[in-house]
Amino acid sequence: MFKFSNLSYETQKRIIIVAFSIIPVVLLITFAYVPVFSMIFYSFTDWNGISKQKHFIGLENYVTLFTNPEYFKVFKVSMYYFFATFIQMGLALYFATILSFKVRMKNFFKGVLFFPYLLNGVAIGFMFLIFFRPDGTLDTVLKAIGLGAFIQKWLGNPDIINISLAGTSVWRYMGFNFIIFLGAISSIPKDVYEAAEIDGANRWHQFRYIILPSLKRIVQLNFILAISGAISVFEIPYIMTGGANGSETFVIQTVNIAFKYGKIGLGSAMGVVLLIIVIIVTLIQRSAFKEE
Amino acid sequence: MYKVKYALATVFKYATLLFGAFVALLPIVVVLFASFKTGKEYMSTSPLAPPENWLNFENYVRAFVEGNMLSGFINTTIILLISITGATLLGSMIAYILHRFKFRGSKLLLGAFLLATLIPGVTTQVATFQIINELGLFNTRWAAIILYLGTDIIAVYIFLQFLDTISVSLDESAMLDGASYFTIYRKIILPLLKPAIVTVIIVKGINIYNDFYTPFLYMPKADLQVISTALFKFKGPYGSQWEVISAGIMLAIIPTLIVFLSLQKYIYNGFSQGSVK
Numbered sequence: 338m339f340k341f342s343n344l345s346y347e348t349q350k351r352i353i354i355v356a357f358s359i360i361p362v363v364l365l366i367t368f369a370y371v372p373v374f375s376m377i378f379y380s381f382t383d384w385n386g387i388s389k390q391k392h393f394i395g396l397e398n399y400v401t402l403f404t405n406p407e408y409f410k411v412f413k414v415s416m417y418y419f420f421a422t423f424i425q426m427g428l429a430l431y432f433a434t435i436l437s438f439k440v441r442m443k444n445f446f447k448g449v450l451f452f453p454y455l456l457n458g459v460a461i462g463f464m465f466l467i468f469f470r471p472d473g474t475l476d477t478v479l480k481a482i483g484l485g486a487f488i489q490k491w492l493g494n495p496d497i498i499n500i501s502l503a504g505t506s507v508w509r510y511m512g513f514n515f516i517i518f519l520g521a522i523s524s525i526p527k528d529v530y531e532a533a534e535i536d537g538a539n540r541w542h543q544f545r546y547i548i549l550p551s552l553k554r555i556v557q558l559n560f561i562l563a564i565s566g567a568i569s570v571f572e573i574p575y576i577m578t579g580g581a582n583g584s585e586t587f588v589i590q591t592v593n594i595a596f597k598y599g600k601i602g603l604g605s606a607m608g609v610v611l612l613i614i615v616i617i618v619t620l621i622q623r624s625a626f627k628e629e
Numbered sequence: 630m631y632k633v634k635y636a637l638a639t640v641f642k643y644a645t646l647l648f649g650a651f652v653a654l655l656p657i658v659v660v661l662f663a664s665f666k667t668g669k670e671y672m673s674t675s676p677l678a679p680p681e682n683w684l685n686f687e688n689y690v691r692a693f694v695e696g697n698m699l700s701g702f703i704n705t706t707i708i709l710l711i712s713i714t715g716a717t718l719l720g721s722m723i724a725y726i727l728h729r730f731k732f733r734g735s736k737l738l739l740g741a742f743l744l745a746t747l748i749p750g751v752t753t754q755v756a757t758f759q760i761i762n763e764l765g766l767f768n769t770r771w772a773a774i775i776l777y778l779g780t781d782i783i784a785v786y787i788f789l790q791f792l793d794t795i796s797v798s799l800d801e802s803a804m805l806d807g808a809s810y811f812t813i814y815r816k817i818i819l820p821l822l823k824p825a826i827v828t829v830i831i832v833k834g835i836n837i838y839n840d841f842y843t844p845f846l847y848m849p850k851a852d853l854q855v856i857s858t859a860l861f862k863f864k865g866p867y868g869s870q871w872e873v874i875s876a877g878i879m880l881a882i883i884p885t886l887i888v889f890l891s892l893q894k895y896i897y898n899g900f901s902q903g904s905v906k
């Protein structure tokens with residue numbers, strides 16, 4: 338009877354390499370690499386997604402893109418999310434640090450601060466529609482503490498809407514940075530703090546000279562991720578406002594152009610531009626890390 | 630003097646923690662309150678006021694039945710089970726051969742998997758959509774399943790990292806006993822990967838449960854809706870019935886809460902391991 342284990346290890350090795358890699362490799366090529374190349378190809382055509390014919394139009398889509406500042410105006414929206422990430426990381430770092438030391442009800446605080454990250458994006462979007470609506474949660478709280486004069490049309494005023502949405506994003510993602518920082522801080526050996534205390538270091542010194550340096554890499558990595566995250570924001574503004582009132586992001590714009598208006602060619606050109614930006618940012622990150 | 634400063638620091642510490650917890654919980658608690666209120670009550674009471682009747686499940690029934698959330702839960706469960714099983718098997722298989730064997734092209738293959746993580750999926754949707762369409766998968770559950778299997782390479786990463794901690798001498802001693810490579814994978818590697826598998830299940834499971842983009846774009850058909858898309862549909866017709874939407878939100882959150890409370894430790898570990906590449 339044929340048995341796999343009777344074959345020589347050399348033959349086995351060949352069979353198992355092919356058998357174990359064929360499906361993952363086919364999936365990888367089909368869904369990670371082919372889309373990149375076909376997107377580059379589409380970006381040089383006028384294809385609408387339905388018609389059988391794709392006309393090669395050279396760089397026309399790119400010319401359209403770069404000669405209409407409108408298409409790039411949406412990057413201004415990304416800036417709100419980018420700056421929000423700084424606040425998000427600062428908060429995460431603060432809470433991770435104090436929860437690394439002795440605190441009452443540590444697990445409760447840890448759980449509550451992290452929990453929002455696990456929630457469904459649509460649920461979060463709706464929750465914050467309720468939170469920001471006129472006479473909603475935020476307005477009621479502000480009135481209750483005597484700050485009623487500060488009430489705004491949180492999602493109606495184009496000057497404020499992106500701050501509200503970026504704030505929602507901080508609420509959602511802070512827990513993720515927090516739990517990563519907490520993990521990194523907990524891997525610092527306890528005797529380092531003890532030694533520092535003997536040398537007369539206070540909590541601030543311990544944070545500044547022990548915790549911060551050991552988190553440097555992770556903080557750096559998260560900042561770089563924040564850039565690509567900020568330019569590819571989609572879910573929260575799309576669910577909450579659909580991109581209305583000046584809250585449109587680059588990805589919402591791309592999705593609308595490609596799928597709503599059937600301009601696959603132009604949408605692809607925008608995808609290519611976005612991809613190039615993200616790759617440049619990532620390459621800068623990689624080379625920055627190599628120096629260390 | 631030192632004592633006063635210390636006491637102030639403690640007050641500040643707890644004040645900020647309580648404030649943080651308040652901000653994290655407030656939006657959720659308000660939705661919880663609203664989900665038990667009647668329509669009239671919702672309009673006339675403050676969002677911060679608890680409901681008059683904590684046993685008013687009418688909104689939940691309406692959300693569940695009219696929003697067709699049952700089919701959402703069923704579709705989400707099917708997609709979750711197949712995608713996670715597939716990602717665990719395929720991920721551990723490819724990680725096993727990439728980690729244990731050196732062969733012509735193995736470096737290239739490893740590089741191809743690493744490079745793919747640099748391509749953010751959201752940028753290439755325009756083209757991915759055409760592929761799904763040409764494969765005839767548009768508006769089927771397989772569209773989501775195959776995309777979760779093929780584009781999210783995080784499972785391969787987690788397994789590759791974990792394989793570093795499984796000594797090759799285990800493989801070698803099994804080979805002395807005449808075990809085939811397949812037996813080594815099945816009987817040694819796979820069982821020892823268990824902690825990594827738990828991480829993959831948690832990280833992927835939560836990502837898939839919460840994903841909105843993929844089902845929204847690839848499975849718009851009504852009976853294929855998942856939790857995210859079922860909930861999203863409340864937006865139009867229930868525009869002003871926030872108490873029903875609130876019940877829908879709670880229905881989407883409850884499974885997450887149960888999983889979180891029962892698997893807390895694994896979830897914390899999973900996310901701090903799975904993310905630092």
